[in-house]
Amino acid sequence: MKQGLPEAFVQAMEARLGAEMPAFLASYDEERLYGLRVNTWKVPVQAFLALSELELRPVPWAESGFYYKDGDRPGKHPHYHAGLYYIQEPSAMAPAELLDVRPGDRVLDLCAAPGGKTTQLASRLQGEGLLVANDVHPDRVKALVKNIELSGIRNAVVLNEDPEKLEGPFEGFFDKILVDTPCSGEGMFRKEVEMAKAWRPDWPERYAAMQRVLLRQAARMLKPGGTLAYSTCTFSQEENEAMIAEFLDANPWFEVVPVGGSAVHQEFAPGRPDWLPAGYARGAETAGTARLWPHRLQGEGHYAAVLRHRGSVGGGTPAAAEPERGLRVEPLRPREARPARKGAGRAGAAAPAADPLEALGRFAAEQLAAGPYSGAAVVWRGEHAYAAPKALPELDGIRVIRPGWYLGSVAKQRFVPSHALAMGLRASDALRSVSFAAANPRTVKYLKGETLELAADELHIAQEGIQPKGFVLVCVDGFPVGWGRWQDGLLKNDYPPGWRWT
Missing domain, CATH: 2.30.130.60 (Archaeosine Trna-guanine Transglycosylase; Chain: A, domain 4)
Structure with missing residues (x-):
């Protein structure tokens, strides 16, 4: 594989790694590792292991993550179509795991497509709280929506927007934010050979300019006391330690939550402040960030930093106890309050619906034993119905792809359930x-x-x-x-x- 690596990349890595360089290069000749993550929103890990015939072994840093054997095809199994797991590179499971999402949190995945980390965050929420998944690329959002629906997620809102437009409505809103930024991708060269061929020496600098803006935008949307995880799949210090050191100098109310080399995460190497140029006042704190090296663990190259908002902000007042405002909503009427209709006693009767909400209520009464969205805010977009998570801010002018769990649509006075509802x-x-x-x-x-x-x-x-x-x-x-x-x-x-x- 060494022959396929860009020469400028090899020289930069030799300068960084020194005596470790032979082991690093040898890792490129090792076989790729394959992973999947159990969707614990649908099935507990132990129940899945008892059900599955796959030969699995645990990923040490992800409690629901597992390696599977090369040659197995978990994507061609009915359990995949049931959304019981997501196929994900093992190291890519680390950032969402480090964010430590809890049920009830308000969570933002700022650069979410195609949805691997989004579905991981949703599993941690266990159907409680709010998950906002955003990606700026329209084509990639399609994959994001499909993976959210496949995973059976009920409490997600999907946006397709420039993060700059989200700063206002979501200022000081989120408990947890994941910023898995676009990057130069050096850590993926073993997995994606074409990326190695396309890489250019100026990529770290070019991507760093974008990452700097994304990190600043995300920080504005975090509550005081909240936690932000920043991650890349690259090795360059410009996109990693330098980005965090610069951010800490500009935002003194943030601190690093140490993870690299900790007793809990022994597989993760500490960050390398010694690779930083002089001039960063808080550069030493980046030793608490984490580097995932392919020659030190079983996974591809990654970097992750966990940052905590310590309190008050200089300039700008965080949002507090916001009222539950937002998209136009109508509460789903309780079953017993629905008006009687002619033919209601006959199974499958096609009584005319007075309005779309009545069609939805009639479907629930005739087809569902329980209303999993009972009491939720039902948002209508024309004939399409969504169960919207509560406490959303006003999103006027924002491209909202999915305002919540897509329930289905009304056609010819009948409610037609969506595939997302089934999942x-x-x-x-x-x-x-x-x-x-x-x-x-x-x-x-x-x-x-x-x-x-x-x-x-x-x-x-x-x-x-x-x-x-x-x-x-x-x-x-x-x-x-x-x-x-x-x-x-x-x-x-x-x-x-x-x-x-x-």
Whole structure:
């Protein structure tokens, strides 16, 4: 692999590493490592390990992370389609883990696409609190939305905006912020050979200019007492220790939370303030940041710094106890308060809906055993309904791609549930469900979009008196993968074409 590394990069690394350089270069001839992270929002780690046939071993710095063997294909398994795990490079699991998100936190993933770290943060929230995932690139946001929906996340808002426009509405708003910045990518050369070919010596300086702005913007959106994690997948000190040292000098109310080389994170090497040029007053504090070296641990190259806001800010007053304001919302009416309608006693009756909210309420009454969004704020965008997390600030003028959990849409006075709704449900939430084992041939047939023969007695009916005809939540080993509609011994397939097994 050494022959494929840019000469200027090799020279820079020799100057940094000295006697460690032979071990560093030798790591490029080692086989790539592959990882996945269990989606603990859907399934506890131990339950997944008991269910899965994959041969896994733990990633030391991520409690839900595991290495899998080269040759295994977890992306071609029904459990992947059920959102039970996310395929993720092991070192990339570190920054979100270090942020130490807790249920109930308000969290921002500022550079979120394609969503690996976003879904990791969501797992830590366990459906409580708020997750705002933003990315400036429209095409990459599509992948972000899909991964959020696949993971069954209910409390996320997806934005596609320049971070500068977020500073005002979100000033002093978040408890935790992840800034996984675009970078020169030197730590990914073993994983992505094309990146090594494209690299140029001026990339660290070019990316540092962008990172400096992103870090400053993120800091403004953090609450006093909050925590910010900054990360890159590169080795250059310009994008790493120098960025943090410069930030600390300009923002004295921030401090480094030591992680590199700590007793808890022994795999992580400490930051290298000795690589900094003179002139940084607080440069020594970057020893508490973390470097993940491919020749010292089983993963690719990364850098991470955890910063804590110590209190008051010079210039600018942080937001406090904001009122619950924001997007236009309508509360979902309780089931018992819904008006009676003609034909309501007949299963699947097509009574006309007085308004979209009534269509949604009727769907919930006739198809769901429980309302997982009951009491939530239901946001309408035309005929599309979303369950919006509470306490959002005003987002006028902001490109909001998903204002919350996408529930579905109204067409011809009927509510049509979304795939995102199915993925965010539990099997027990539906009045009708069916669960196939992962090895059952009908599982792959469903994931390919085929209509299935299914006897009525194979359905699980949650309540007495419910007829089998209607929407069915289709599950694999008890975990939802999508919708079907049962009628006369057939399960018509509603699995989205863009998601199908190929």
